[in-house]
Amino acid sequence: MTLIVAAVFLIPPLSSSAAGKEIQIPYSSRKDIPRDYKWNLNDIYPTKKAWESDIKKAECLAVRFKKKFQGSLDKSPVHMKKALEAYTELSRIEEKAYVYINLELSTDESDHHIQALANRADIMSAKVSEHTAWFSPEVGKIQESTMKKYLNHPDLKIYKNFLADIAHSKSHILSKEKEELLAKVSPLSGTAQNVYSMLSKDIKFPSIMDERGKEVQLNRVNFSTYMESPDRTVRKAAYEAYYATLAKFQDSFASVMSAQVKSHNISADVRNYKSAIEAALNPDHIPVKVYEELLTSVHKGLPQLHRYMEIKKKMLKVNELHMYDISTPINERNSSYIPYEEARKMVIEGLKPLGLEYGSILKKAFNDNWVDVYSTEAKRTGAFQWGAYDSHPFVLLNYQGTKNDVSTLAHELGHAVHAYYSKQAQTYINSGNPTFTAEVASTLNENLLWESEYKKAKTKEEKIFLLNQRLEDFRTTLFRQAQFAEFEKNIHELDAEGKSINAETLKKIYGDINNKYYGSAIARDEQIPMEWARIPHLYDYDFYVYQYATSFAASQALAQQIQDEGKPAVKRLKEKFLKAGGSSDPISILKNTGIDMSTSKPIDEAMQVFKETLDELEKLLSKE
Template sequence: MSEDKKLKNRNEIDESYKWDISKVYSSVDEWDKEFQELKDEAPKLKEYSGQLKTGEKILEYMKLSEKTSRKAEKLMIYAHLRSDEDTANSKFQVLKDKIDAYLAELGSYSAFFVPEILELTEEFLIKEIDRIPELKIYEFLFKDILKEKPHVLTKEMEELMASVSDCLDAPSNIHNLLTNADMTFGTTNDDEGNDVELNEGNYSTFVRSKNRSVRENAFKKLYGGYKALENTLAASLSASIKNDIFSAKTRKYSSALEQALKPNDIPLDVYKNSVKTINENLSLLHRYIKLKKKLLKLDEMHMYDLYVPAIDVPKEHIEYEKGIEIIKKALNPLGEEYLGIFQEGIDNGWVDVYQNKGKRSGAYSWGSYDTMPYVLLNYNFQQHDVSTLAHEMGHSIHSYYSRKFQPYFYAGYTIFCAEVASTTNEALLIHYLIENENDKNKKLYLINEELEQIRTTVFRQLMFAEFELLTHESLENGEPLSAEALNSIWLDLNKKYHGDHMIVDQEIESEWSRIPHFYNDFYVYQYATGYAAASSFANSILKGEKDAVEKYKGFLKSGGSDYPINILKNAGVDMTSSKPLEATLERFNELLDMLEKEIK
């Protein structure tokens, strides 16, 4: 292996490309000292059990809870990030294990809080808030807890539900072990004709191969493996959905969907209208598939042709510094303040840039209220890595604004909002790249990249959402979900979504059994709604609409201070209407027009 391709040890990476965790704790000794302080302070939380009957006691508890929680999170961030730098470093693995174990214990100290607040009335809390102005800051938090009162069970029932939580998690655990540990798919051929053991990890490489027989063979082998176990996998998924329904009925929700959406005050129509809107616009996806078939010069378009790149471009080597400059130009419409925060993150040690031996794979943005919003990268000089940096910095700048403008208890944001800021950055980046690309082939490639983003994040995830709705409603209506029933639902959805220009191969009917997200009820629609909200923000910013940037920054500053629908609506994006999703689909149509124009 040549010297420049050899993976470096951590100490061989230049300090300027590493995150600065010394700003959290200067040494492990300092970490140990604060960990001991936490262990001395936190048990005092238990002393408030049964005492939350006056505004004064509630305020005391909230202040102590914040102090201990902030300290615990800071300790956790340091231990986890140091461990992720080099997973083989046992010193930091020990720190990580110590704090993780203690966090479970810490949670038990405050388990009484929500039940005791639920015993109070809203009238009493409002009276105490009026009497003690310092409590005003917690008003939304208290109201959010009280809103769930109709769905909270007796103490004995809550204890019973907690005691069976392990059993209720069994279907997800079974699926995870079966698909990741026990299932085998045999061997398949790679591009050089070698026999290679097929697994979920390398399947994506084969299905993107330019050699059609390679991707077809891998496709049939993989889905053949799932088909062989379809009855077991159907029983597992059916049990998971039954658990959702059982929990919803026990907690007096009208449906499993209401149980998933109501805690964040998301109207059921947001979910159902998203599915309805995508169904009304499936002709756009059909048109894209027809175009892709033409670009790939295929007589027949099969499901295993869907992921192969339609446009070939030479791999471009993009140095990290050049990637930063590209992103800054793309984000220029967000204004000097936003760009200044971005540059501060680059200059002041937010980002851990390059791979090293033992470093955790992938990328993330993570931090706490009292640390910087750190970014882990494994930058490998590709266009994808530039997009990843833009994406993760979107999360980090969202966190930066939220922590600066919100008190501790509202600095976090919901999953419904989490992907909006990161995707807005990506949308601005891809728009900039397309608009400023002069090479015809590269421009086609970029246009197709954005089309694929929308296909996989909006169309595909809402097909998943529709499947979840159909399967939950089937069981709620007393209709059993056999492997045959699940296969039929999935195959029909694929035919409807992909249209007449696609041959929907029979093997795809088993695809539902691959998808772990279905064990986290009604989760995936948020990818599509997040993308739609981000597209709406990016569109208004690029058009230079009045106050567009300030409204967007208002969203970033809001954290979790209100329900996600209200936060977005206040920033000019109404997710209770179909407009944000329709705007995304208009962009998809615009990209299709651009693609057609370029290939004529």
């Protein structure tokens, strides 16, 4: 069991990025960026010396924890409480030190000194895991009668959910010796992710000509932007150049993917799970049927996605619709650069339905340097929210002034405020927000921001633009993440059957799924089967992306509640959801808001909203 409970919450990978103009990056180097646009990590540690002190302290506490408590957890409730308090103290220090240095690394991944310090944190974390690996097995072996007393003892009330989770996974906890062995080799589990990250960073892409006839260097950051260029020649050039470059490294990417999949399947087998999906979902009490019903419901909705592609084809006035066409807006409104200060105002205004208190936390985030805004060459791509229990949340952006960047800001602040509420309301051990619920908070913000913009729209053109944006949100978050989830499921099953995972196999599987999702309106591009090589989350985590889709559906339902009920729904959202943290399992937390994700109903209802949005778009188009 890992001690670090603070999760990195990222924007869904490779969603469209509303552009069409020349990319504007205000600052060429990090030192040129004003302090107001950079987070302040001194809020966690004032000096590296203080950080190093906690690194050493965590290692010492881990040794002391094992020496003092191993073999005695069934002694008494009082003794168990002391053990859990020591475990919590150790975990908080480890988490704080680990988060701090990795946040710093994310702003400059080329800094060799910070790389070395991050490696030091990895070593510390591995040592802590090694000296605490016995803990869960020993808790799991406590006699049922004794555990029952512990779960009902008033002194252990705040640890009840934590202990119940271990009891829930009891049959999958190994012996002390095996857990210690796995802890020793745990640093290897991140190898595939690290290799993928380095490989992706080191690949150099060719130059293309942009909309102004200027030669520009294609890279991981600007590729998605050029996919929304209004100039089809630019889109095609970027698309073909990017995937042709990836194809040169297809065997390397496939080897990394194969290693990642094998590690998941081996771990699941060792821990006596039926599948890698079950191993990934079980710790959060998520039934495998939730994953399966998501795919089933999405498959039922594919005719509507095909319909959307047909509409897009007509609106773009192309004889053939290619994958490099589908991210471009159907009109060019709002494609101009949006200053960050304006984006802040848009987010605060759009999230007003969540109340004054929520708004005050947003302002605190902006005023107290929670957000690292602008991209620089060595900064980690994408966006995320992260933080320790003993720090405020931190949000990383790569802001380029696009409409999608405004949505990304709202998304990551959804994570940040959720974390802020959870840490305020819950003890450390219950403060972590599982991804399954965390992504609901973030996509809810995107939904409310869209609703705010649509209500303000006065012209037909504005409404068409915004309706297309909403349809794109559905496509990239519900359909696209389900598509990734289906691919992930298929390749894990392929490996479990003893079949080879190689580049040609991966391309065949991915290409077939892509054809199924997008239908006959899309031309069969030879490049798209390589897209699996640029989906970071397939290398970072196991069975993570499906949660974007389920959360998107849940957030649609919550937004509807807020629209229908107003303040009562907001109060319920705050008290029953945003403050819940990890005090219960994700399915139960959402049920407390009136949303049952153990059924297909939320997905089916989201599909209906997608259909109604399509209907509205077609109605407006028919008036032209």
